[in-house]
Amino acid sequence: MHPLFAHPFSMKWNVTVLEVAPDGFLSPACQKCQAELDIHQPQADDPNELLGTCSQCGCWHLIQVAPGGTEAWVFNLPGVDFVRETLTQARKEAARKKPGAPKGSTARSPKNRVKLGSEGHSG
Numbered sequence: 001m002h003p004l005f006a007h008p009f010s011m012k013w014n015v016t017v018l019e020v021a022p023d024g025f026l027s028p029a030c031q032k033c034q035a036e037l038d039i040h041q042p043q044a045d046d047p048n049e050l051l052g053t054c055s056q057c058g059c060w061h062l063i064q065v066a067p068g069g070t071e072a073w074v075f076n077l078p079g080v081d082f083v084r085e086t087l088t089q090a091r092k093e094a095a096r097k098k099p100g101a102p103k104g105s106t107a108r109s110p111k112n113r114v115k116l117g118s119e120g121h122s123g
């Protein structure tokens with residue numbers, strides 16, 4: 001079981017602008033691999049908030065149709081790999097800050113678990 005933790009981080013959203021033709025927009029491309037996205041409408045009564053998933057690389061994108069319906073914005077959704085990278089980085093930093101780490105200890109021992117968020121002030 002993983003404990004619940006709070007850890008602040010910043011994320012970058014990439015936005016692509018799509019022009020919307022009267023008959024709708026063409027399937028937008030994945031921001032990561034350029035494959036055509038599969039479009040889903042999570043809310044039955046709101047066709048202006050869509051989800052674009054990539055069957056090639058698994059990325060998810062939020063698609064928001066602008067008021068007036070002449071354009072739409074595609075936002076990448078920071079996914080599992082983003083969280084994984086961020087946590088790896090945070091754990092490395094926490095391990096570096098920790099005083100008195102046992103010398104010569106092999107990495108990845110379960111005893112060396114890092115508590116995130118316990119000393120959460122930095123720069």
Ligand SMILES: [Zn+2]
Pocket residue numbers: 030031032033034035054055056057058059
């Ligand atoms: Zn993709």
